[in-house]
Amino acid sequence: MGQFGKIFLFELKGYLKNKIFVGITVFLMVVIAVVTSIPRISAALNEGDDGDTVESGERDVMLVSGADGEIIDALAAAFPDYDVRAGSGDVKAEVIGGNAACAVELHGLSDFVYYVDNLAIYDETAAAVSEVLTGLSRLRAMVEAGVSPEDAQGIMSSAVGFTVESLGVDQGQNFFYTYIMIFALYMVILLYGQMVATNVATEKSSRAMELLVTSARPTSMMFGKVVASCTAGLLQLLCVFGSALAFYKLNSGYMGGWEMISMFFDMPPALLGWMLVFFVLGFFIYAFLYGAVGSTASKLEDINTSTMPINMLFVMGFIVVVIAMTSGSVDNPMMVACSYIPFTSPMAMFTRIAMSHPALWEILLSVAVLLGSCVGVGVLAAKIYRVGVLLYGASPKLRDIIKAVKNA
Amino acid sequence: MRLELRDIHKSFGEKKVLTGVSFTARSGRAFGLLGRNGAGKTTSIRILMGVFPADSGAVLVDGEPIDYRKVGIGYLPEERGLYPKKKIIEQLVYFAQLKGMDTPAAVKSVDRWLERLGMAEYRNKRLDTLSKGNQQKIQLVTALAHDPEIVILDEPFSGLDPVNAMLLKDVVREEIARGKVVLFSSHQMSYIEEFCDSIAIINKGVVVLTGDLHEIKREYPRDRLAIRSADSGKIAAAFPGSAVNDSGELVVRLQNPGEKMAVLRRLSEEFDIDEVRVFEPSLNDIFVEYAGERE
Numbered sequence: 001m002g003q004f005g006k007i008f009l010f011e012l013k014g015y016l017k018n019k020i021f022v023g024i025t026v027f028l029m030v031v032i033a034v035v036t037s038i039p040r041i042s043a044a045l046n047e048g049d050d051g052d053t054v055e056s057g058e059r060d061v062m063l064v065s066g067a068d069g070e071i072i073d074a075l076a077a078a079f080p081d082y083d084v085r086a087g088s089g090d091v092k093a094e095v096i097g098g099n100a101a102c103a104v105e106l107h108g109l110s111d112f113v114y115y116v117d118n119l120a121i122y123d124e125t126a127a128a129v130s131e132v133l134t135g136l137s138r139l140r141a142m143v144e145a146g147v148s149p150e151d152a153q154g155i156m157s158s159a160v161g162f163t164v165e166s167l168g169v170d171q172g173q174n175f176f177y178t179y180i181m182i183f184a185l186y187m188v189i190l191l192y193g194q195m196v197a198t199n200v201a202t203e204k205s206s207r208a209m210e211l212l213v214t215s216a217r218p219t220s221m222m223f224g225k226v227v228a229s230c231t232a233g234l235l236q237l238l239c240v241f242g243s244a245l246a247f248y249k250l251n252s253g254y255m256g257g258w259e260m261i262s263m264f265f266d267m268p269p270a271l272l273g274w275m276l277v278f279f280v281l282g283f284f285i286y287a288f289l290y291g292a293v294g295s296t297a298s299k300l301e302d303i304n305t306s307t308m309p310i311n312m313l314f315v316m317g318f319i320v321v322v323i324a325m326t327s328g329s330v331d332n333p334m335m336v337a338c339s340y341i342p343f344t345s346p347m348a349m350f351t352r353i354a355m356s357h358p359a360l361w362e363i364l365l366s367v368a369v370l371l372g373s374c375v376g377v378g379v380l381a382a383k384i385y386r387v388g389v390l391l392y393g394a395s396p397k398l399r400d401i402i403k404a405v406k407n408a
Numbered sequence: 409m410r411l412e413l414r415d416i417h418k419s420f421g422e423k424k425v426l427t428g429v430s431f432t433a434r435s436g437r438a439f440g441l442l443g444r445n446g447a448g449k450t451t452s453i454r455i456l457m458g459v460f461p462a463d464s465g466a467v468l469v470d471g472e473p474i475d476y477r478k479v480g481i482g483y484l485p486e487e488r489g490l491y492p493k494k495k496i497i498e499q500l501v502y503f504a505q506l507k508g509m510d511t512p513a514a515v516k517s518v519d520r521w522l523e524r525l526g527m528a529e530y531r532n533k534r535l536d537t538l539s540k541g542n543q544q545k546i547q548l549v550t551a552l553a554h555d556p557e558i559v560i561l562d563e564p565f566s567g568l569d570p571v572n573a574m575l576l577k578d579v580v581r582e583e584i585a586r587g588k589v590v591l592f593s594s595h596q597m598s599y600i601e602e603f604c605d606s607i608a609i610i611n612k613g614v615v616v617l618t619g620d621l622h623e624i625k626r627e628y629p630r631d632r633l634a635i636r637s638a639d640s641g642k643i644a645a646a647f648p649g650s651a652v653n654d655s656g657e658l659v660v661r662l663q664n665p666g667e668k669m670a671v672l673r674r675l676s677e678e679f680d681i682d683e684v685r686v687f688e689p690s691l692n693d694i695f696v697e698y699a700g701e702r703e
Contacts, residue, residue, distance in 0.1 A: 006505045014494075207489025211550055214457045214483050215506040386460070403421055 003216045007224025008231075011199075015232035025236050029243040036247035039254040060101035063087030063094055067106050071136060075104070078132045079125075091115060104129055109137040175325065177264045178354040181275055182325075182347055184237060186318050189283055190311065192233045193290035196225060197303050200294030200385070209389045218386035223378060226287040230280060237279075274353050274363070281370045282346025285377050286314060292381035295388030296401060317344035321351050330355045339366050342373035380405075409435040409470060411558060411589050416455055416465035424613060425451050429465070431608035431618045435557070438580070438590040440604035440621075442597075444699050448613040449593050450486065453560055456591075457481055480507065480556030486563045486593070488547050492536035496522075499535065500549050507554035514553065521549045525575065541572050548576070558589045565599050577602075597692040607691070609698045616698045625688060631662045632687035633671065639679040646678070647671075659687055 015021050062082040064072055069086075076084040082101070087094060091103035095115045102116040102125060112133065114126040135156060142152040203209045212221060248265050293306045317338060324335045330352050338348035339362070349366040352358045383405045391400075411433045418426040426448050433439035443449045455462045458476050467474045491499050497518065504514035522528045525545045530538060535546060544567055551559060561580070565573050580603060584590050594600055600607065601621070608618035617624065634657040637643060643658055644650050650660040662671060668686070675681055689697070 003506060006502070010502050013498075203491075206492055207485070207487040208491055210485035210487050210489060211483065211503060212506075213459050214454075214481070214485075215503060390454075390459070400421075 003220040004224050004227075007216060007220055008228045011225050011228035012231055014199075015228065016235075021232065021236070025239050028236075028240045032240060032244045033247050036244060036251055040251045043254050059083040061085060061099065063091045063100040063103040065089075065091045065103070065105050066108075067104075071106070071109075071133070074132050074136055075129065078128055106133075109133055109140070173266070174355050177267045178351055179322075179325065180264060181354070182318070182321060182351060185279055185282060185347060185350070186314075188233045188237065188279075189286045189314065192229045192283065193286045193310070193314075194303070194307065196229050196287045197290040197294030197297075197307050198300065199225060199229075200291050200389075201297045201300050201303050204295065204389050205298065205300055213386065213389055218389075219379070219382040222288065222291055222382040222385050226284060226291060226378070229287055230283045233283060234280075271354055274350060277367060278346040278350045278370075281367070281374055284374045285342055285346075285370065286310065288374070288377045288381035292384040292388065295385040296391065298391075313343055317347055320344065321347045324348075325351060325355065331358075340369055342370045342377075345370050409557060409587075409589055410468075411456075411474075411591075412468040412471075413452065413456060414466045414468060416452065416462045416467075418451060418455060418462050418613075426455075426462070426613045429610065429613070429615050431606075431615060433589050433591055433606065435589045436584060436587045437605045438584055438592055438603040440600040440607040441591060441593040441610065442595075442600065442607055442695055442699070443593075443610035447610045447699070449610055450562070452610065453483075453562065453591075453593065457483060457560070477508075479558060480554055482507075482551035482554065482556035482559045484548055484551040484559075484561045484564055486566075488544060488567075490535055490543075490547060490550070493534060495532055496527075496535055496538075496546055497531045500546070500553060503550045504553045507556070509554050517553045517555065518549060521553050524579070525549065541568055544568060545572065545575075548579070552579075552583070556588070558591065559583055560591045560593070562593045563595070564592070565594065565596055597690070597695055601691045609695060611699045617694070621691070624694065628689055628694075629665065630668075630686050630688075631665045633660045633662065633668070633675075634658070634685050634687040635660060635675065635681065636683040637675075637679055637681045639681075643675070643679055654692070657687075 060082055062075070062079060062084045063086075064075060064084060065087045067075075067086060072084060072086050076082075087100070087103060091100070091105055092115050094100045095103045095117060098117075102114065105113040105115065107113075110133075112129065114129065116123065116125070139149075139152050139156060142155065143149055147155070203212060245265065289310050290307060293310060294303060297303050297306050320334055320338055321344075324330045324332055329335075335348050335352060338344040339352055339358070341348075345366045349358070349363060353363060384401060387401065387405055412431070414430050416426050416429040418424075429448065429452055431439070431441070441449050441452065454460060456467055458467075458474070469475075469479055490503075497515070500518040500522075501511065501514045504518060505511065509517065519528070519531070522531055525548065527542065527545055527549075530542065530546075535543060538546065548564070551561065564576060564580070568576060580590060584603075590603075592600055592604055604621060606619060607621050607624070608615050610616070634653070635643060636657055640652065640658045643660065644652075647660045650658055653659050660671070662668060672684060675684060
């Protein structure tokens with residue numbers, strides 16, 4: 001086993017023994033377990049609720065004033081959850097007094113006031129009442145104009161049927177899992193990148209570096225660390241998404257009506273493969289940068305300011321991608337350009353693959369550019385590392401580092 | 409084995425750090441590398457260890473360019489530091505592995521050294537739970553566990569109590585006896601004087617003095633007398649250019665070594681003398697003379 005292997009194992013063990021790392025992973029797995037079990041839990045709770053309702057026969061009361069029997073019947077048919085009753089007098093007071101959940105005060109068929117105690121965000125009762133009344137008034141108008149009630153019903157219930165067939169990808173469906181994947185990539189690169197930088201800076205500030213530089217080649221150090229942190233990151237993602245998949249399968253019988261969750265697991269396997277490619281390469285290129293920056297910091301406190309430019313670059317790429325995703329035009333010129341720039345391509349190209357259909361050569365070109373840049377950045381980072389770790393004192397200026405790397 | 413630095417030059421940017429540094433250390437002997445802070449000792453050591461290359465010059469082992477895959481080097485850096493949060497056995501084995509040992513051999517050797525230094529009980533403790541002196545001993549293991557041919561010790565005695573210093577001295581003597589090239593770098597001249605047969609004094613990147621310590625001392629002109637006397641003041645007035653040294657002796661410089669007897673006679677006749685001897689410089693005196701003057 002070469003130096004790289006030894007460094008890799010030592011660093012990986014460091015991650016796996018880190019209590020915070022293990023804690024976060026377990027926490028995420030528990031959250032996933034709870035979230036994927038919500039449909040099952042709510043189904044169990046609803047079952048109980050329904051039983052109660054049937055036994056007591058109590059439903060919320062909807063009072064309707066100024067309406068004839070036909071309107072009451074129509075509303076009762078439209079709101080099976082309500083006990084729709086004809087009200088008289090001050091229905092508003094009844095709602096305030098708590099005798100009714102809501103009330104509709106009709107002023108003819110063309111106007112009504114809807115009273116409700118607290119208006120919920122998704123309360124569509126008023127719109128539904130309006131629809132029922134509109135239908136009724138049109139029906140009555142037609143009957144008045146001489147159409148037979150049966151014909152009028154037929155006209156009212158006719159509708160135009162249609163089906164949608166997406167020939168490319170369904171952006172609506174893909175949006176959700178693309179977003180989750182991009183966000184996972186974003187989180188993991190930022191978190192682990194910072195960890196690599198901190199790891200290097202800690203070795204430097206604890207002066208373990210004095211021994212390390214005389215014991216191991218800087219390229220072995222850099223690649224060992226980065227590959228170890230990438231492996232740790234992938235392991236963590238595997239745990240989280242693996243447990244998500246397991247719990248999804250476990251609860252799949254209860255997922256009806258929870259399309260958001262189902263959609264995520266309907267991701268095509270090829271996309272998962274591309275995800276892995278872009279994840280690993282994207283991780284590497286940023287981790288190298290973070291490692292190099294970490295080696296130039298003399299104190300741990302400097303890490304935050306030193307890594308700022310990398311964070312900015314990364315966040316900018318993320319924003320471009322998210323804007324393109326939400327606007328739906330993932331193939332806009334900005335995105336096309338970004339999918340060939342190594343620092344933005346992991347997110348940009350992946351998004352295009354998921355939500356559009358770039359040609360294979362485009363994908364391969366993007367991967368090739370990214371791969372080449374990864375190797376280049378890795379070698380450069382190892383050089384900066386070798387020079388950086390021996391520079392103490394004030395944080396060196398970029399110019400000094402370039403000069404030192406040239407001299408080394 | 410003969411370890412030689414030959415005509416090493418090194419600059420960092422505009423700043424010239426080493427100018428033609430040359431010295432030779434031999435196995436079975438200890439070599440002292442002396443110099444003031446910033447003189448270029450650490451840079452010389454780093455070049456010797458291949459951390460970065462010299463601009464010109466060569467590091468030779470028995471006349472051939474050094475091959476780091478074959479020649480093991482152990483290093484105790486002046487700036488001590490390991491992983492504070494990791495178990496001692498884990499990090500020591502890791503460093504031995506980086507130096508090319510396989511895991512079982514590394515564990516065995518580390519355990520042997522922990523035993524030798526009386527640190528076996530701390531094997532599974534975290535480094536930051538140890539006292540500073542004990543951390544130093546742990547650090548020493550990183551320099552020795554892989555049984556290197558060349559051992560470089562930078563200020564090995566700083567921070568050690570007298571008992572631990574004694575232990576370290578024994579260890580160093582053993583390593584020398586086992587035929588290792590031991591390279592010392594220190595400001596504590598007494599230790600260098602005790603161990604080192606050869607020295608090199610570096611000042612501002614230039615080797616100003618190198619060779620066998622005994623010869624250096626013998627070749628020193630014997631033209632000074634060290635005097636203990638109640639009449640120091642009067643003697644100083646009678647012999648211009650004399651000065652009191654660190655040990656409180658008055659050092660009188662002779663015009664030439666030949667007039668020694670005449671001066672002795674005159675001193676004993678004219679002054680109340682407790683003790684007179686021919687002044688032989690200590691390493692400290694030599695160091696101050698060579699490293700101090702060129703300020």
